[in-house]
Amino acid sequence: MNFFEGEMSLEKVRQTLIRLEDTIIFQLIERSQFGRNKIIYENNKFGFKNFSGSFLEYYVRERESLDSSIRRYDSPDELPFFNKLQSPILPKLEYPKVLHPNNINVNNKIWDSYINNVVPRICPIDDDSNYGSSATIDISCLQALSRRIHFGKFVAEAKFTDPKYHEEYVKLITNKEKDKIYELLTNKEVEKKLLARVEKKARTFGQDIEFKDNEIPHLKIQPTLIPELYRDFIIPLTKEVELEYLLNRLNEPNMSEEEKQGNLYLIF
C-alpha cells in the first residue's frame, strides 16, 4: 500500500517524516566523506558550451529533465529545482487528490541553505577533486531535503482537516492571522522530541565501526550538527510551507493552479 491510499492522518504523515530523517542523515554522512569542492557550485568553472551556470546546476537540470520524463514531478511530494522540464513520455495515471491546489515551492531557499550552510559544515576537507561524486550525492541530499520540507503541505492539510482544530484554522485563515496560525502549527513537544531523536540517529548511523578509541567509535559527522540543521533550517522552512499552504487553503483554485497541482498524479 502506498502513502496516498487510504485516509491521510497526521500520524501517517509523521511516520513518513521520521523515516525521511534516516534518509537525510544517511545522505549527509555520505556527502561528508568528500571535500566541500566549492568549485562545483561556482559558475563557469567547467567549460560547458552554451551554459553559464555551475556544474551542480547543469547536473541537476539534466537529472530533473530525465526524471520529469518518467513522471517524477507528477507526484505531489516531489518538486523540481528548475523549470523547463520535459513532458512525461509515459501515460498519465489517475490518483486520488489529497492537497488543495497550490504552487508552493521553496527549493530556491533549500538550494542556497544547503550549499552555503550545510555543505561547509559537514565537509571537513576543502577540495579532493571528487566533483562528480560530490554532485551526485548533493542531488540525493537536495531531493531528500526538498521532499521533507514540502511535506509541510501534507502536515498542514492533516492539521487543517483535524476536527479538533478545523474551526479554529478556518477562523484564523479567514482573518489572515499569520502569527496565530504559526503558533497553532507549532508543537514544541514534538519538535523537542524530534531534535533529540535526530541527534541519536546521527550518533548511531555516523559510527565508524572500524575505528575506535577505548571502545568508543569515531563519528563521521559531528552529531549535534543534525539537530542544529533541523532547528535552524529544516523545521523553519517546513513551517513556512505549512503557513503558506494554509493561507491559501480557502481560496478557490483557478484552472491553471489546478492544472499545475495535477489532479492526476502518481507516487514516484
Place this chain on the structure above:
Amino acid sequence: MNFFEGEMSLEKVRQTLIRLEDTIIFQLIERSQFGRNKIIYENNKFGFKNFSGSFLEYYVRERESLDSSIRRYDSPDELPFFNKLQSPILPKLEYPKVLHPNNINVNNKIWDSYINNVVPRICPIDDDSNYGSSATIDISCLQALSRRIHFGKFVAEAKFTDPKYHEEYVKLITNKEKDKIYELLTNKEVEKKLLARVEKKARTFGQDIEFKDNEIPHLKIQPTLIPELYRDFIIPLTKEVELEYLLNRLNEPNMSEEEKQGNLYLIF
C-alpha cells in the same frame, strides 16, 4: 587529496573498500523501505515508445548517458552497465595511470544477482507502487556494488606489485595457473573479519531508533543478510575480477584496449 594521488597501497585500497561497505549498506537499507516492485524489472510494462526493455533498464541507460557526458566513465573505478554512451562534453583531464589496460566489466552479472537475489531478500513488501523511488535507489545500489566489485582491479594491482608476492604472481600468471592464483589472492583472515564487520554495520545502521521492544530497537533489514550477500555474491565476483585482471596483467596492451582504459582519466 584523492585516491589516485600518491602511491597506491593495498592498505589504501582496503580503507576505500571498508568505507564503501557503509555506502552499500545505507543504500540497501534505503531500498528495503519500498516494495520489491518487480514490474520495474520486466520488459514492456510501462508504455515507452520505441523501447522494449524494462523501466529500470530505460532509467539506467538514460542516467548513464547523462553521467558519461560529464565524464563519469572516464574514471577507472566507474563502469557503465550499458554501451552506447555519450562522449564527454567537458574537456578531458590528465591523471596518472594506475591500472594495466583492461576491458573487464562484470556488470551484467551484478545486474542479474542484484535484481534476482538481492532485491527479493531485502524487500518484505511485494508491490507498493513506488516504482520511481525504487528505481532511483536501485541505481545507487547497482553503482555502489559495481564500484566495489570492480575495485578488485586495484586490489589485484596492489597485490601484484607487492614485492613480497610479485615474483610468485609473475610465475603463476605466466603458467596460467588459475587455481593457484585464486588461492594466493584469498586471505581467509581478512574475509572473516569483513563478514563480522558488515554484520555489525548492518545491525548498527539498520536500527529503527523510534521503535523498540524492551529497549531493543527494531531492525530495518535482517543483519545476517549483509554478510551473506558479501559471502555469496560480492566477494566471489570481486575475486573473479581480480583473477581476470591478473591473468591479463602481463599481456602487451593493444591500442584499442589502451584507448578504452584511458590513460587520461579523472576521479568522478
